[in-house]
Amino acid sequence: MTNSTEETGIKSILLITALFSIFVIFLIMAFIFVEGWPAFADYGFFKFLLGLKWDPNNNIFGVFPMIVGSLYVTFFALLLAVPLSLLCAIFMAEVAPNNIRKFLKPVIETLAGIPSVVYGFFGLMVIVPRVRTTFGGTGFSIFASGIILAIMILPTIISVSQDSLKAVPNSYREASYGLGATNWQTIRKIIFPAALPGIVTGIILGMGRAIGETLAVIMVAGNVSQIPSSIFAPVRTLTSNIALEMGYATGLHYNALFATGVILFIVIMILLLITNYVQRKYKMDVGGGTL
Amino acid sequence: MDKIRSENLNVYFGDAHILHDVNLKMPENSITALIGPSGCGKSTFLRTLNRMNDLIPTFHHEGNVYLDDTEIYDDNVDVVNLRKRVGMVFQKANSFPKSIFENVAYGLRIHGIDDEDYIKQKVELALKSAAIWDEVKDKLDQSALGLSGGQQQRLCIARTVAIEPEVILMDEPCSALDPISTLKIEDLMTELKKEFTIVIVTHNMQQATRVSDSTAFFLNGQIIEHGPTEELFVNPKEEKTEEYISGRFG
Numbered sequence: 388m389t390n391s392t393e394e395t396g397i398k399s400i401l402l403i404t405a406l407f408s409i410f411v412i413f414l415i416m417a418f419i420f421v422e423g424w425p426a427f428a429d430y431g432f433f434k435f436l437l438g439l440k441w442d443p444n445n446n447i448f449g450v451f452p453m454i455v456g457s458l459y460v461t462f463f464a465l466l467l468a469v470p471l472s473l474l475c476a477i478f479m480a481e482v483a484p485n486n487i488r489k490f491l492k493p494v495i496e497t498l499a500g501i502p503s504v505v506y507g508f509f510g511l512m513v514i515v516p517r518v519r520t521t522f523g524g525t526g527f528s529i530f531a532s533g534i535i536l537a538i539m540i541l542p543t544i545i546s547v548s549q550d551s552l553k554a555v556p557n558s559y560r561e562a563s564y565g566l567g568a569t570n571w572q573t574i575r576k577i578i579f580p581a582a583l584p585g586i587v588t589g590i591i592l593g594m595g596r597a598i599g600e601t602l603a604v605i606m607v608a609g610n611v612s613q614i615p616s617s618i619f620a621p622v623r624t625l626t627s628n629i630a631l632e633m634g635y636a637t638g639l640h641y642n643a644l645f646a647t648g649v650i651l652f653i654v655i656m657i658l659l660l661i662t663n664y665v666q667r668k669y670k671m672d673v674g675g676g677t678l
Numbered sequence: 679m680d681k682i683r684s685e686n687l688n689v690y691f692g693d694a695h696i697l698h699d700v701n702l703k704m705p706e707n708s709i710t711a712l713i714g715p716s717g718c719g720k721s722t723f724l725r726t727l728n729r730m731n732d733l734i735p736t737f738h739h740e741g742n743v744y745l746d747d748t749e750i751y752d753d754n755v756d757v758v759n760l761r762k763r764v765g766m767v768f769q770k771a772n773s774f775p776k777s778i779f780e781n782v783a784y785g786l787r788i789h790g791i792d793d794e795d796y797i798k799q800k801v802e803l804a805l806k807s808a809a810i811w812d813e814v815k816d817k818l819d820q821s822a823l824g825l826s827g828g829q830q831q832r833l834c835i836a837r838t839v840a841i842e843p844e845v846i847l848m849d850e851p852c853s854a855l856d857p858i859s860t861l862k863i864e865d866l867m868t869e870l871k872k873e874f875t876i877v878i879v880t881h882n883m884q885q886a887t888r889v890s891d892s893t894a895f896f897l898n899g900q901i902i903e904h905g906p907t908e909e910l911f912v913n914p915k916e917e918k919t920e921e922y923i924s925g926r927f928g
């Protein structure tokens with residue numbers, strides 16, 4: 388009797404906590420949507436979404452270059468970071484002897500704790516000048532932002548991937564070696580696929596961090612609101628757009644910045660839906676195996 | 679003829695001396711059972727025969743293991759090839775999180791076979807010889823993890839049979855199974871020994887008497903007695919053996 392009262396008590400506490408956090412998130416979302424609404428209603432949703440020019444002084448608010456900018460920068464960062472961090476995670480989880488692993492793990496975790504302004508400063512002083520001398524232009528570019536973001540998301544993807552590789556049961560390894568598989572075959576065909584759901588989660592987290600990162604990107608991207616002509620051209624992202632102008636925006640301009648937030652939200656949702664779909668489809672292709 | 683034999687085999691994990699001077703001959707096309715109380719080193723011995731213990735960093739050994747008169751711990755022995763020749767079925771069914779078909783095909787693929795028709799034939803043959811074909815033939819593309827424990831264990835046997843090893847090592851293959859699945863696997867072993875040499879660890883005395891041709895009794899890392907199964911069970915020479923098989927300790 389007491390036991391079941393306790394059970395119900397715990398259940399309702401958990402329920403209330405969960406509902407409360409959902410409520411808070413919902414409140415924030417509602418606020419952003421409400422504040423952004425005039426930009427869609429008065430200015431026109433498609434004019435806002437697909438407009439190529441952003442000129443607040445003349446009340447022109449086209450956010451399309453920033454959408455392209457955010458996607459470019461995020462994908463370039465993933466392109467650099469994913470292969471590198473997967474190889475690193477595989478090395479740490481499967482190949483490295485214990486003492487090297489014990490040394491590397493805290494190093495990588497520390498990397499995750501460095502504030503973004505430090506990465507931005509590094510980019511500004513080290514990457515941007517080198518891009519300028521090597522490839523021409525100002526150096527403020529997709530290229531420089533992608534490199535900085537890649538470095539910033541490495542620790543996330545490495546840690547999560549490594550944990551999910553480590554979580555693959557040892558019995559799979561033994562079964563594979565027992566059939567005469569080599570080290571590499573076992574990693575590639577058994578351990579990696581088994582860990583893939585977790586690895587994809589790590590990549591999604593990295594992607595979220597890359598698309599959301601603001602400060603470091605502002606410092607190296609150049610922030611010109613224009614569809615970039617090449618990877619070495621300057622770029623402005625959705626988050627940069629909000630951060631750069633929120634200090635002085637009023638009226639429709641103010642609403643347009645919240646609307647930029649709404650667009651960012653939608654872009655992230657779409658990316659999540661795509662990865663989710665790919666993940667599920669892949670799972671079915673390998674025979675429905677899960678951990 | 680002896681297919682595989684150990685000579686004065688001593689095994690250590692770090693400082694712990696696990697196996698002491700183990701001499702055992704396992705004849706071709708026969709079933710050798712290893713019995714003994716928990717922790718006496720049966721699994722360790724078995725895993726020495728396909729160098730599975732190499733995966734444990736603290737492992738080292740003295741003495742010899744011969745497969746067809748080749749010393750398997752020689753420097754020029756290819757471990758990958760050795761494990762192909764000496765297959766292993768583990769205590770707990772460890773099917774891969776792949777389809778039933780791919781579980782069996784895996785061993786073939788890693789050994790360089792890519793002719794899909796040939797793989798199909800081989801998979802079917804292996805599943806048939808592990809007495810599980812009828813139960814899975816309509817769902818080969820479904821995940822192996824959806825099978826029952828007994829079915830998964832037979833799938834693991836099929837997976838081992840598919841790569842056509844010469845020796846099959848089985849570490850308590852029936853410990854998690856019900857009596858009916860156990861009998862199926864025992865029948866299977868009797869069938870398999872026509873082609874393979876089998877070494878099995880078991881805690882089940884009846885099982886040892888039912889399937890094996892010879893039995894070795896391990897105690898504290900030593901072989902106390904070894905001989906034809908019937909003789910060892912009916913007429914044990916050592917007092918310890920007598921005590922163990924009559925259930926007075928262990």
Ligand SMILES: Nc1ncnc2c1ncn2[C@@H]1O[C@H](COP(=O)(O)OP(=O)(O)OP(=O)(O)O)[C@@H](O)[C@H]1O
Nearest residue numbers: 691694696715716717718719720721722723734736
């Ligand atoms: N990886 C290892 N590192 C250190 N010691 C080990 C390791 N594996 C086994 N041992 C030790 O070796 C001894 C023999 O273990 P083993 O697993 O071979 O026993 P077993 O006869 O198979 O027992 P069971 O019937 O319970 O399976 C035990 O004392 C065990 O603690």
Ligand SMILES: [Mg+2]
Nearest residue numbers: 720721722849
């Ligand atoms: Mg054991």
